Amino acid sequence: MVPTWQLRAAFARRLSDMYGTEVPAYTTLLEVAGQVNDEVAARDPDAGRFGSIARVTAERHGAIRVGTPEELRQAAQIFAALGMHPVGFYDLRDGDEGAVPVVSTAFRPTDPDELDRNPFRVFTSLLTTSDRRFFDAGLESRLDAFLARRQLFPPELLALAERAEEQAGLPESEAERFLALAVAAFELSPEPVDRAWYTELERVSAVAADIGGVAATHINHLTPRVLDIDALYRRMEERGITMIDRIQGPPRWAGPDVLLRQTSFRALAEPRKFREPDGSVTGGSLRVRFGEVEARGIALTRAGRARYDGLMAETDRLTGLRPDTDRQEVARSLWQRGFPGTEHQLAVEHQAFFTYRPVTGRPRDGRRPPADLTGLLTHGWLTAHPIVYEDFLPRSAAGIFRSNLTEDGTRDTELAGTPFDAHRLSEAIGRPVLDPFGLYAEQQDRSLRQALFTLGACAA
Ligand code: OOG
Numbered sequence: 001m002v003p004t005w006q007l008r009a010a011f012a013r014r015l016s017d018m019y020g021t022e023v024p025a026y027t028t029l030l031e032v033a034g035q036v037n038d039e040v041a042a043r044d045p046d047a048g049r050f051g052s053i054a055r056v057t058a059e060r061h062g063a064i065r066v067g068t069p070e071e072l073r074q075a076a077q078i079f080a081a082l083g084m085h086p087v088g089f090y091d092l093r094d095g096d097e098g099a100v101p102v103v104s105t106a107f108r109p110t111d112p113d114e115l116d117r118n119p120f121r122v123f124t125s126l127l128t129t130s131d132r133r134f135f136d137a138g139l140e141s142r143l144d145a146f147l148a149r150r151q152l153f154p155p156e157l158l159a160l161a162e163r164a165e166e167q168a169g170l171p172e173s174e175a176e177r178f179l180a181l182a183v184a185a186f187e188l189s190p191e192p193v194d195r196a197w198y199t200e201l202e203r204v205s206a207v208a209a210d211i212g213g214v215a216a217t218h219i220n221h222l223t224p225r226v227l228d229i230d231a232l233y234r235r236m237e238e239r240g241i242t243m244i245d246r247i248q249g250p251p252r253w254a255g256p257d258v259l260l261r262q263t264s265f266r267a268l269a270e271p272r273k274f275r276e277p278d279g280s281v282t283g284g285s286l287r288v289r290f291g292e293v294e295a296r297g298i299a300l301t302r303a304g305r306a307r308y309d310g311l312m313a314e315t316d317r318l319t320g321l322r323p324d325t326d327r328q329e330v331a332r333s334l335w336q337r338g339f340p341g342t343e344h345q346l347a348v349e350h351q352a353f354f355t356y357r358p359v360t361g362r363p364r365d366g367r368r369p370p371a372d373l374t375g376l377l378t379h380g381w382l383t384a385h386p387i388v389y390e391d392f393l394p395r396s397a398a399g400i401f402r403s404n405l406t407e408d409g410t411r412d413t414e415l416a417g418t419p420f421d422a423h424r425l426s427e428a429i430g431r432p433v434l435d436p437f438g439l440y441a442e443q444q445d446r447s448l449r450q451a452l453f454t455l456g457a458c459a460a
């Protein structure tokens, strides 16, 4: 029997191999990311603080885009077979950094041990065809009809996925078949693209065309994790690969790494066949996929996240007032003044999530542990270990989508959008969309309860 986590690890590996053959710049990216990680591991004794080097080196996130709730349910079934569950709700339809007609979630393992075994995650977006700001009623119904005719995932794949979920794994030969079908479902299809239909959708949004203009889905990007994203950025530019103009997320600064920093580059145009209005098939190219890389830090609590969002807004405001200033510099100085500068501070101010462990082998001086977290940490009763942020940032995600678009598309901002929230997305998927803050808090609280119990028992 091949257990769930091995299916997940094997799927991530095979998808990565497949994507490397489709997008050669991805292989360059992996090479540079690997070098940077080795260098950081060699120079920094703390390099494993946010996950073992083995985990980080194997770590990837993918992005896919689907057109209908049914396709989303089927994708969810495949991910469930891999031990990946929907976490977080992202609405990218009205970001200031450019709007895209999708709502999204991320499928990922939720159990800390499962994350350690293999943290593969897939950012998954659903086209919102009923959103009138993007699609009028006529286009909506033609789009829905087109999507209803296609089948992204073969029934055999879905049946195997169901079995894998039920049995928490698959026998060897079925596992092999499942993995082969699953990887194939995300390959770029050689089928000709209907030129007129694709172009019509592209006028609304390049993302709509990428999702609803073709008969199959494909992996949009696959993102490795790197321990020093600034070093990686420089090195990719030295290799002649033009990166987007900045690293998204928090600035590089003297304090702890928090949340997520990401950057990307546009991949080359890929050859695709087109069916022309007269029925002939011609050669052409599309430029819809790209490379992305990320660095991960500590998960923030709701309070920490609010502070983060406030600092980002303030950075925008100040750079808006003085466009000639360096955004990184502005952000850095705001952070220096406005954000806790140490992990200890983040912990005692409840701004970030940690797992707590009791310090064993303290001198037995008869003292009882203090009742508050600050006391427990400052007097050496507990140690705090950061919990890594396993999710995404809506603003960076919008930026990633946008960096990929040749044109902004058209959106009628006078009209109201279709209301959408985590609850409605849960109904569309047929599985609960979990709250990331809840997952981190649960992990933290469990460790704290256990640590306090051990300390109490020792002191008694
Ligand atoms: C997904 C964009 C979001 C990220 O890393 O924030 C994303 C997409 O382009 O389909 O992958």
Ligand code: NI
Pocket: 061, 062, 063, 123, 221, 223, 292, 400
């Ligand atoms: Ni991404």
